Amino acid sequence: MKQTVKTPEAFLGVGYTHDRAGLPLEAVRIPVAQPAAGQVLIRVAASSLNPLEYKLAELNFMGRTPPVGLGLDLAGVVVAVGHGVGDVTVGDAVAALADLDGDGGWVASGGGEGGYALAHRFLTARKPPSLSFLDAAALPMCFLSAFAGLHKAVQTGDTVYVPGGGGGVGHLAVQMAARALGARMVVSSGSTPQSIALARQSGAQHVFDYKHDDIAADIARLTDGRGVDLVFDATYSEQGFVESAKTVRRGGSWIVLGVGPGRTTRLAETHSPVDAILAERGAERVDVNLLRYFSEPGTLDGEARALLRQGMDLAMEWAEQGLVVPHIGRTIDSAVDAINAGLQSLKSGHGVVGKVAVIVDRDLALGTSPGAP
Ligand SMILES: NC(=O)c1ccc[n+]([C@@H]2O[C@H](COP(=O)([O-])OP(=O)(O)OC[C@H]3O[C@@H](n4cnc5c(N)ncnc54)[C@H](OP(=O)(O)O)[C@@H]3O)[C@@H](O)[C@H]2O)c1
Numbered sequence: 001m002k003q004t005v006k007t008p009e010a011f012l013g014v015g016y017t018h019d020r021a022g023l024p025l026e027a028v029r030i031p032v033a034q035p036a037a038g039q040v041l042i043r044v045a046a047s048s049l050n051p052l053e054y055k056l057a058e059l060n061f062m063g064r065t066p067p068v069g070l071g072l073d074l075a076g077v078v079v080a081v082g083h084g085v086g087d088v089t090v091g092d093a094v095a096a097l098a099d100l101d102g103d104g105g106w107v108a109s110g111g112g113e114g115g116y117a118l119a120h121r122f123l124t125a126r127k128p129p130s131l132s133f134l135d136a137a138a139l140p141m142c143f144l145s146a147f148a149g150l151h152k153a154v155q156t157g158d159t160v161y162v163p164g165g166g167g168g169v170g171h172l173a174v175q176m177a178a179r180a181l182g183a184r185m186v187v188s189s190g191s192t193p194q195s196i197a198l199a200r201q202s203g204a205q206h207v208f209d210y211k212h213d214d215i216a217a218d219i220a221r222l223t224d225g226r227g228v229d230l231v232f233d234a235t236y237s238e239q240g241f242v243e244s245a246k247t248v249r250r251g252g253s254w255i256v257l258g259v260g261p262g263r264t265t266r267l268a269e270t271h272s273p274v275d276a277i278l279a280e281r282g283a284e285r286v287d288v289n290l291l292r293y294f295s296e297p298g299t300l301d302g303e304a305r306a307l308l309r310q311g312m313d314l315a316m317e318w319a320e321q322g323l324v325v326p327h328i329g330r331t332i333d334s335a336v337d338a339i340n341a342g343l344q345s346l347k348s349g350h351g352v353v354g355k356v357a358v359i360v361d362r363d364l365a366l367g368t369s370p371g372a373p
Helices: 133-137 140-150 168-180 193-201 215-222 238-245 274-280 290-295 302-320 336-348 362-366
Strands: 010-016 026-031 039-048 073-081 093-097 115-120 124-126 159-162 185-190 206-209 228-233 248-257 284-288 328-333 355-359
Touching (some): 010 115, 093 115, 093 133, 140 228, 140 248, 159 168, 228 238, 274 284, 328 336
Parallel strands (some): 159 185, 185 206, 228 248
Antiparallel strands (some): 093 124
């Protein structure tokens, strides 16, 4: 007989309550739906912040009408499974990325009711007992972004440049290239002593200051004038894109996360010289975008699902092995004010190194509940 756990009809989450641009988020009532075929329902222990959560209003809520609950990175315990999910069961400790066009699992006040969120099975992985809920919840969005950009692109012995190796995606990308995928040399950059230190700790042999150094010249010097085999740029910086494009070798790859040069504001398209710089070098531009899978459902085909599922499984495996380990620069309780303050820091680019973890259910996240370390 199928196990069931009693769940409330709704909980008080955090998100957008009506059509308005950006922060602050507010308390929002989120219905707890039962999982459809291929989905699991998770009682959320921990989450983390992602820039997408302050950008979602600008993205027209990915086609939804508010209320929209946020907290898309999830770690917690499965409380119900939908039809066709046989290999994850009620009581399993998991990490997951909530469906990007569904609701997340933050709660408006950490002391009260629990947060619940649905995730597709292919975006859910079993959490190893040695990995904390907080670490597991820091991985899904940023790890999958780095994985989608790098896993097929990096060949053993490659030289790789990851600008912004102190960022959420960047520090995992540096570790992935250097420790899991066999790059020979990883170069990175940052603008503060803390982010530069994190890029270095993550495995970058050379880390430059993008506000003061001429990184293209430094990389040319390090590579006997050739440039790196590939760049993975997840910085969403127009100026940064131009600089990082100049570091790719002839015939190399420039991989960009998101909508790419000339479109980072979403509101207006601007001219970008990046394609011309790449063409001059005969370098390939590769666009990687997780959001596209959800805003254009046709792109979420069997291959994309398999890639995301493999990515979620490897996120857990590599974290357990100590190869790709999230750096939690700050931990906050899930509460409206704390989340708004955290997202504001992320948006301003000041005061966040690595990831901001969110404790959604203190007992579950830090206690001795199933799967806790
Ligand atoms: N579409 C998608 O699939 C997708 C998925 C995930 C994330 N994203 C987007 O990717 C971006 C990064 O996400 P995140 O979580 O890593 O954000 P984050 O933690 O805020 O990191 C941003 C990083 O960019 C660095 N940076 C900014 N300007 C730079 C420049 N000119 N040169 C080099 N580095 C620069 C910052 O370095 P310092 O702090 O040292 O200044 C920081 O390390 C966000 O815009 C996010 O929305 C898109």
